[in-house]
Amino acid sequence: MMKKLEGKVALVTGGTSGIGLATAKRFVAEGAYVFITGRRQTELDAAVKAIGENITGVQSDASKMEDLDRLFATIEQEKGHLDVIFANAGGGELVPLGAITEEHFDKTFNTNVKGLLFTVQKALPLLPEGASIILNASTTTTMGTPAFSVYSATKAAVRSFARNWTLDLKERQIRVNAISPGVVPTPGYNLMGLSDEQVQDFVATEAKNIPLGRVGTPDEIAKAVVFLACDDSSFVNGIELFVDGGMAQI
Structure with missing residues (x-):
């Protein structure tokens, strides 16, 4: 049976944990060779070891232009x-x-907007006709969240990038789509400044607002990213795909 990404070469930035790591695993399972990035070498090495094959880790901070240049040279x-x-x-x-x-x-x-923009722009010379670009946005593009206005503004910018770059790249038949995860607990929640107990309380509270009655998993987001990356979505372009259990749809 043909794998969905057989023979493809893929890049996952921020691929050492959470949604990024889950997506890298899915990409490899579907036949792709994957490059992942992370800022911390120890976590990068652990992610590469966890995936095991068809994977290269490149230490890189998306907000640093010299790191991006080294990444794409590699x-x-x-x-x-x-x-x-x-x-x-x-x-x-x-x-x-x-x-x-x-x-x-x-x-x-610098990371969410500048870093994402220049990641895509610096990759353009390497992209063949018909390539697929997926941008990680968030349900915060449409929903207000207390104390999260700056993050939410960056994700609204990401959604806007998908619309505009779809037009910029139409002559090359390169598809650009945004994916907007809902509440999906990952190590990133602790990096927001929340303790483990606060994360658990937040997840329990948010689950009540999700029609499916639960939060999502990184692998559920990864499966949706695979869809946007492969030919199954060959006529899908410029969209924002919500993977949120219905939270932002009601």
């Missing part, structure tokens, strides 16, 4: 092209209006 040297990009690297912290600092704003926008 991909070009090893594989010569890139069929799929999952621009997933990003994060945020809970900071309410009135307490937002310039440092918080710059850190969030």
Whole structure:
């Protein structure tokens, strides 16, 4: 049986944990050779070991242009092209209006917006006609969240990128889609400044607002990313695919 990404070369930024790692695993399982990035070498090495085959880890901070240049030089040297990009690297912290600092704003926008933009732009010379680009957005593109305005603004920008780049790349038949996960507990929740207990309380509270009555898993998001990456979605372009159990749809 033909695998969905047989022979494809893919990049997953922020691929050391959570949704990124789950997607890298799915990509490899579907026949792709995958490059993953992460800022911390120890976690990167652990992710590569966990996947085991058809995987290369490249230490890279998406907000640093020199890191991106080194990343794409590595991909070009090893594989010569890139069929799929999952621009997933990003994060945020809970900071309410009135307490937002310039440092918080710059850190969030530099990774989630600037880093994502230049990840895609610097990859363009490696993308053949018909490649697929998937941008990781969030249900916060349409739903308000207390103390999360800066992060939410970055994800709204990501959604806008998908619409506009669909037009910029139409002559090359490159598809650009955004995926918007709902509540999906990952290590990133702790990085937002929440303790394990606070994460559990948040998840329990949010599950009540989800029609399916539960939160999602990283692998559920990964399966949707595979759909957008492969030929099953060959006529899907410029969309925002919500994978949220219905939370943002009601």
